Amino acid sequence: MGNKNLKKKRKEEIARNELVEQELKKSDLVQKQQVKLLILGAGDSGKSTLLKQMQILYKDGFSKEDKQLYRNVIRTNIITYIKILLKGVQMLDLKLHKSNEKIAEDFLNLPDIIDSFTPNSILASKQLWNDPAMKMSFEKRAQFQLADSAGYFLDNIDRIASENYKPSDQDILNCRISTTGVKVVEFLVNNQPWKVVDVGGQRSERKKWIHHFDDTTLLIYVVAVNEYDQKLFEDNTTNRLHESLKLFETTANNQFLSNKNCVILFNKTDLFKDKIQKVNFNKCFEDFKGSNNYEEVIKFIKTLFVKAGKNTKRSIFVHYSCATNTNEIRFVFDAVQSTILENILKEQGFM
Amino acid sequence: MSKPQPIQTNSTYSMGNYQSLGLSSSPKRPELSQEFKKNLNEKTKSKSKAKTNSKTKPKTRSKKRGKKNSQTDEDLGPSKEIDVENPDPVDEMKTIDDVLKHHISIAYFEAYLIQSQSQENILFYQAVKKFQSIRDPEQMREEADKIISIYMAENGKYEINIDSPTKRKAINTFQDGKVTKNIFDESLDHVIHLMKTDKFISFTKSPEYKELSKDWYRIKNSMMPIGPETPRNGIFQEFYSHEKEYSLNLSTFIDRICKPLSQDNGAIMSQEDFKKLFFNIQEIFNFSIDFLTDLDEKKRNWNYKECVGDLFLKFKHNLKTLYVPYFNNFKIALQTFNEKIIHNKSALNFLRKHITKDIDIESMLNLPNLQLDAYKEFIDKMIHASSEFHPDIQYLEEAKKFITRTQSRCLKTTSTSSQA
Numbered sequence: 186m187g188n189k190n191l192k193k194k195r196k197e198e199i200a201r202n203e204l205v206e207q208e209l210k211k212s213d214l215v216q217k218q219q220v221k222l223l224i225l226g227a228g229d230s231g232k233s234t235l236l237k238q239m240q241i242l243y244k245d246g247f248s249k250e251d252k253q254l255y256r257n258v259i260r261t262n263i264i265t266y267i268k269i270l271l272k273g274v275q276m277l278d279l280k281l282h283k284s285n286e287k288i289a290e291d292f293l294n295l296p297d298i299i300d301s302f303t304p305n306s307i308l309a310s311k312q313l314w315n316d317p318a319m320k321m322s323f324e325k326r327a328q329f330q331l332a333d334s335a336g337y338f339l340d341n342i343d344r345i346a347s348e349n350y351k352p353s354d355q356d357i358l359n360c361r362i363s364t365t366g367v368k369v370v371e372f373l374v375n376n377q378p379w380k381v382v383d384v385g386g387q388r389s390e391r392k393k394w395i396h397h398f399d400d401t402t403l404l405i406y407v408v409a410v411n412e413y414d415q416k417l418f419e420d421n422t423t424n425r426l427h428e429s430l431k432l433f434e435t436t437a438n439n440q441f442l443s444n445k446n447c448v449i450l451f452n453k454t455d456l457f458k459d460k461i462q463k464v465n466f467n468k469c470f471e472d473f474k475g476s477n478n479y480e481e482v483i484k485f486i487k488t489l490f491v492k493a494g495k496n497t498k499r500s501i502f503v504h505y506s507c508a509t510n511t512n513e514i515r516f517v518f519d520a521v522q523s524t525i526l527e528n529i530l531k532e533q534g535f536m
Numbered sequence: 537m538s539k540p541q542p543i544q545t546n547s548t549y550s551m552g553n554y555q556s557l558g559l560s561s562s563p564k565r566p567e568l569s570q571e572f573k574k575n576l577n578e579k580t581k582s583k584s585k586a587k588t589n590s591k592t593k594p595k596t597r598s599k600k601r602g603k604k605n606s607q608t609d610e611d612l613g614p615s616k617e618i619d620v621e622n623p624d625p626v627d628e629m630k631t632i633d634d635v636l637k638h639h640i641s642i643a644y645f646e647a648y649l650i651q652s653q654s655q656e657n658i659l660f661y662q663a664v665k666k667f668q669s670i671r672d673p674e675q676m677r678e679e680a681d682k683i684i685s686i687y688m689a690e691n692g693k694y695e696i697n698i699d700s701p702t703k704r705k706a707i708n709t710f711q712d713g714k715v716t717k718n719i720f721d722e723s724l725d726h727v728i729h730l731m732k733t734d735k736f737i738s739f740t741k742s743p744e745y746k747e748l749s750k751d752w753y754r755i756k757n758s759m760m761p762i763g764p765e766t767p768r769n770g771i772f773q774e775f776y777s778h779e780k781e782y783s784l785n786l787s788t789f790i791d792r793i794c795k796p797l798s799q800d801n802g803a804i805m806s807q808e809d810f811k812k813l814f815f816n817i818q819e820i821f822n823f824s825i826d827f828l829t830d831l832d833e834k835k836r837n838w839n840y841k842e843c844v845g846d847l848f849l850k851f852k853h854n855l856k857t858l859y860v861p862y863f864n865n866f867k868i869a870l871q872t873f874n875e876k877i878i879h880n881k882s883a884l885n886f887l888r889k890h891i892t893k894d895i896d897i898e899s900m901l902n903l904p905n906l907q908l909d910a911y912k913e914f915i916d917k918m919i920h921a922s923s924e925f926h927p928d929i930q931y932l933e934e935a936k937k938f939i940t941r942t943q944s945r946c947l948k949t950t951s952t953s954s955q956a
Contacts, residue, residue, distance in 0.1 A: 254737050298725045362733045365697050366654025385654075389695035393653045421700045 211530065212376075218529050221380045221400050222521070225436055226407035227429040228386035228418055229333070231452040231508040233364050235407065236383045237357060238514040243372040243379075247357055255352045255360050259338060259345060260307055262360070265299050266335040267310045268292050273322035273329055281318045288313060307346045314342055327414065327464070333456055334359040358509040367393055374522060387419045391432075398441035402525060405448045406433055406494075407508075410486060411456035413469045424469055430489055437494035444498035446528065448521060449490050451483065455507040500524075632728065632736045635748075636661065639767040640840060644748040646769065647839040648739045649731075656694035657731045660687045664720045673715070680715050688723070698726040744839060751840065768921045768928075772844060775914045776831050782903065782910075783828050786821040789900045794818070796886070804883050805876050812872040813901075815865045816858060820904050823854045844918060845931025848911065848938065855908075856942050862904050863946040869901060908946070912939045 224232045240246060247255070271289050274281060281289055288309050313319055323331075323339070337359045344350060352360070364385040372379045382397050384390060412425035437447060458479055466482045467473050475481035487503055494501055502524060506513040635641040642658065649655040663686070667679045686692050688703055702722050709719050739745055794814050797804055805813070830847055848855070877883045877897070915936045922929050 250737065250740075254733075258733055296725070297722065298729050363697070363730055365657060365730050365734050366649065366652040368652065368738075385697060387697045388690070389656075389697045392691075392695075396653070418699050419697075 219378055219380060219400075220374075220402045220525055221382065222403050222405055223382050223397060223401045223442075224405045224407065225384065225394060226386055227409075227425060227432055228363075228390075229361070230386060230407040230409040230412075230429065231450075232383050232386060232407050233362065233368075234358055234452075234508040235405070235450075235514065236368070236370060236381060238508065238511060239370070239372055239381060239518070241354055241358075241511060242515055242518060243374050246354065252352055252357070255357045256350065258362060259352055259356060259360050260350075261299050261302050262332070262335075263310050263338055263342065263345060264292070264295070264302050264306055266331065266339060267313050267319075268295055268299070269329060269331050269335075270319050270322045270326075271313070273325065273331075274318050276329065277322060277325055279318040279321055281313075282316050285313055285316050304348070311342050311346045314339055330418075332361055333409075333411070333453065334361055354511070355509065358511075363387075365390065367397065369397075374518075377522075377525075388417075389419065394436070395439075398439060401442060401445050402528065403448060403521065404437065404442055404445050405450060405521070406437065406490075407450045407452050408433070408486075408490065409453045410451045410483065411453040411460050413466055413486075414460070414464045426469065426486075430493060433490055434493040438496070443496060446500050446502070446524060447494055448502045448504060448517075448524075449487075449494070450508075450517065451486065451503065451505045452508050454483075454505050455510075457483075632732045635736075636728075639769075640751065641748055643767055643769045643838075643840050644744045644751075645736075645739055648742050648744040649735060650836070650838070652735060652738075654731075654735055656687065656696050657727050657735070659694050660696050660727050661724065661731075663687065664724045667720065668717055676717075677715050680710055680719060683720065684710055696723070696727055697730065698723055702726055747839060747841065768840075768918060768926075769838060771914065771917045771921055772835070772838070772842075775910075776835055778910060778914075779824070779828050779831055782907070783821070783824045785900065785903060786817070786824060789895070789903075790818060790821055793887070793895065793897060793900070797883075804886050805880075809872055809876050812865075812868050813876065815862055815869060817862070817901075817904065820858050820862060823851070823858055826854075827851060841927065843928035843931055845915065845928050845933075845935045848915070848935035849931060852938060855911075855939075856945070859904060859908055860942060860945045863908075866902075866905060870898070873898065873901065908939060908943050912936065912943070915939065 224235055226232050237247075271292055273279075274289075275293075292306075292309070292313070323336070326335070338345065338356075341356070345356075364383065366385060368383045370381050370383070372381060384394055384397070408429050409425070412429070415425045417423045417425055417428055433449075436442065461477060461479055461482055465477050466485075467477065470485070473482070473485050475485060483505070491501055491503065502520065504517045504520065506517055508514060635645050642662070646655060646658045649658050660683075663679075663683050667676065667683060670676045670679055684692075684707055687694050687696050688707060689695070706719055706723050709715075794810075794817065798807075798810055827847070830850070831844075834842055834844060834847070877887070915932055919929065919932045919936065922932065
């Protein structure tokens with residue numbers, strides 16, 4: 186009897202040990218496996234914003250130097266936005282308040298690229314922004330090129346103009362800096378080393394992508410869905426969403442990526458929600474026959490992209506987000522993590 | 537030095553859809569041989585002439601001033617605020633404008649940009665600065681044409697990332713024949729802005745910047761050449777392109793002339809004649825690839841400290857045992873060429889049949905003879921551009937002695953010898 190019990194106990198122990206060992210092996214594997222995420226997408230779709238989110242989620246946020254840089258960029262951007270809106274005021278034949286006319290003239294005399302500013306010009310920006318004609322111009326911004334994040338920063342102009350202004354994480358996430366070249370950042374996500382590759386998205390930048398296609402674990406393709414009525418920065422004639430779709434089709438089916446799992450991130454859904462109420466989607470995509478509401482249009486766009494990237498060798502995951510929202514992006518990366526984990530274990534025959 | 541005509545090779549590779557979307561169709565990091573083709577027709581590297589005092593940016597100032605002491609401009613880039621807490625040895629090296637003032641600091645920045653694949657920005661900067669220093673209208677037009685085809689045209693080798701209205705404006709002005717000194721100013725502003733906001737800040741955290749900080753005092757104290765002299769980097773890049781072109785020319789020559797002639801079991805020329813005519817050109821070509829591979833390595837890791845003189849010392853043996861005999865055989869080679877090719881109908885016919893484009897065989901044969909001179913010229917230029925403290929100096933000096941010695945082994949009698 187005693188002997189039998191002992192044997193049973195021993196067997197259990199061995200089984201347990203095996204289990205533990207296997208778990209250890211798994212976690213060892215996971216830790217050793219270098220994960221490479223490739224973030225691609227057309228210009229201004231939100232790729233670098235994702236990287237900034239990872240900086241917040243998996244590293245210790247932004248350094249003092251970073252903040253200082255963003256502070257200056259945000260403030261110069263404000264001046265640029267004001268200048269663009271003033272041009273809009275002229276274009277639309279709107280009238281500024283008399284007391285603002287002189288200041289407006291000063292702004293309009295600034296060079297096209299503004300890269301420094303004085304505290305006074307920030308205060309003047311604030312004053313101008315309060316002019317009803319400027320608000321009117323902002324409403325009609327679709328008629329000229331104004332950055333997506335202009336609204337966010339102009340709404341916060343009081344805080345940004347204050348003397349001790351320090352940019353918040355939210356400010357930094359919203360601040361657009363055009364990427365040139367390639368940036369590779371390493372993160373440790375739950376003990377697993379991730380190499381994340383962020384790139385510039387304009388046409389001239391895309392010839393650099395190809396050097397980074399090897400050894401990709403997962404492709405994240407970012408699409409700014411609110412761009413459906415906008416033209417490209419680099420040629421001013423091509424519709425941005427059309428370009429993004431075409432680019433996805435060629436990239437995702439590239440011989441080095443065609444068997445890689447892929448996440449399509451439909452980004453800027455907040456701006457999209459606003460726009461869809463004002464601009465008919467059908468105007469830009471004539472094939473679209475549904476009714477012009479968020480759900481139907483998003484569904485249509487999703488179908489287009491999934492169809493473009495679909496093949497038997499990969500899975501495509503779709504997420505919707507506003508990349509400046511840390512919670513939403515955390516959710517996306519949690520999902521990405523489990524996909525990657527599954528991937529590794531499958532490859533090693535654990536599943 | 538006199539150069540034979542380069543053989544035309546298709547310089548771009550393209551593939552349907554990819555091109556329109558700006559994707560390159562080459563599947564992998566371009567291999568050496570592809571690089572050859574890509575670069576063949578280009579002298580991309582301009583000698584940077586960053587003028588010490590040129591303000592690259594107009595400072596933007598709002599006209600209204602009124603407050604107490606707070607009117608100083610805030611510049612993008614790391615600010616002085618941080619330095620108070622964390623004193624920095626290179627206090628004055630703070631903005632991109634400072635870095636762009638000296639060709640040495642530019643070289644460091646360039647090394648960093650190459651790593652992050654955004655060197656087109658700094659190359660464009662240097663090209664425009666060079667352009668701005670040109671007076672002669674015809675030369676200006678030529679240079680502008682070059683800049684547009686390399687940096688602005690769609691699929692140009694170093695296409696810069698700027699918005700289409702700005703780009704179009706410059707191109708249209710050029711096409712209207714109105715080439716003025718400031719035709720690229722607006723584009724340059726955009727490019728500087730791009731570097732400033734995206735890459736400069738990360739550059740200040742890079743090892744290259746640390747190296748630069750160490751050198752900065754020396755740069756400032758003018759112990760190193762500052763000013764309009766060609767920097768080492770520029771000379772090196774030029775040399776690199778030269779070597780690349782040389783190897784490519786050799787490879788084409790071997791594939792299109794030597795190999796076909798050796799076929800058909802000596803029907804066209806006997807093995808003996810073949811050997812007399814081409815001698816060790818195949819080995820020379822093999823060596824040129826080894827040499828280029830090392831150069832390529834240096835090019836990729838290029839920074840201010842990089843040495844090149846050591847390369848010549850490493851390949852001493854090859855240089856001596858390949859080039860000297862080739863040179864000394866050249867008289868026989870030319871004789872053979874005259875007898876067995878020029879005055880041999882069947883050989884001529886054969887060549888005509890197999891070679892579509894005209895290749896000047898004589899000048900191609902002479903190519904290796906020009907190499908020792910080219911090396912000497914390069915070494916001289918490098919010595920001239922390096923400060924006496926540069927680690928490369930001792931290698932360069934030794935390499936110079938070696939090359940001179942090797943040249944003296946070449947028989948003086950050969951007539952078609954080269955001239956630097």
